[in-house]
Amino acid sequence: MQKIAFFICVLILLAGCSAPDEKYTTVANGQEERVQQIEKVLEKHESIEHVNMVVLDEAMLVAIQVKPWSRWKKQKIEQQVKKELEDKFPKEKVTVSTDFKLHWEAGKLKEEKDQKKIRQQVKQLSNLAKEET
């Protein structure tokens, strides 16, 4: 029993040693310039841990995961980033969310090749972000 407990403890400790991933995962077709602009905006916020973003011609989805202690201020960070991005890109439809669901789904879009499906999914996710109950 003790050996098993020790083994589990070692596993959990070692799991913490894995190298941190890249901070940004992006899905963008020929929108690299805009991606850099978005990254510049996000760089100012220190409490952001990881970002999955999908940048299309007319819309963008920025799904943020914040650091654990900043989760109390999740909504505030979300609103701030949204406002900054909307000021920078007034013509596009900007969706910013700190929700885990959107982060997860946006991360999955990286493997998707079909542009039409990506567009559809982004639309669906931005609708999902508005749901209250």
Added chain:
Amino acid sequence: MKEERYQQIEQQITPKAPVAFNMLKAFLVGGSICAVGQAISYFYIIFFNFTEKTAGNPTVATLIFIAMLLTGFGLYRRLGQFAGAGSAVPVTGFGNAVISAAIEHKTEGFVLGVGGNMFKLAGSVILFGVVSAFAVALIKTILVSLGVISW
């Protein structure tokens, strides 16, 4: 024997409750229940169309359902004996309170027995929940209409 003397003797004889150990047990079991709840919440987020905001309701429903099954099989009682408040304070304690009252009064019939006594323990929880939610919503509505805060 005088009352004071009796109390003195009683205090001497009564074994001391291992408060720290009980708290540790409650903490561990309550924490494990919450960890299971978190796992269920992630399950709903990943496999269904729920966000962090909306996954709360189905998670609570699932936890209550599991606690009800465990109560019916007589397993929750053992957990309650071991963990005390650790198993009563999370929402699973609510399911346990409903079903244990229903089982207890089953012999009196389904309508007057089960139906009438099911919410004997948990009814007050529902009542307090509804009334306090109404009060909070009322305060928030007033504050929003006055323009102090926004939704």
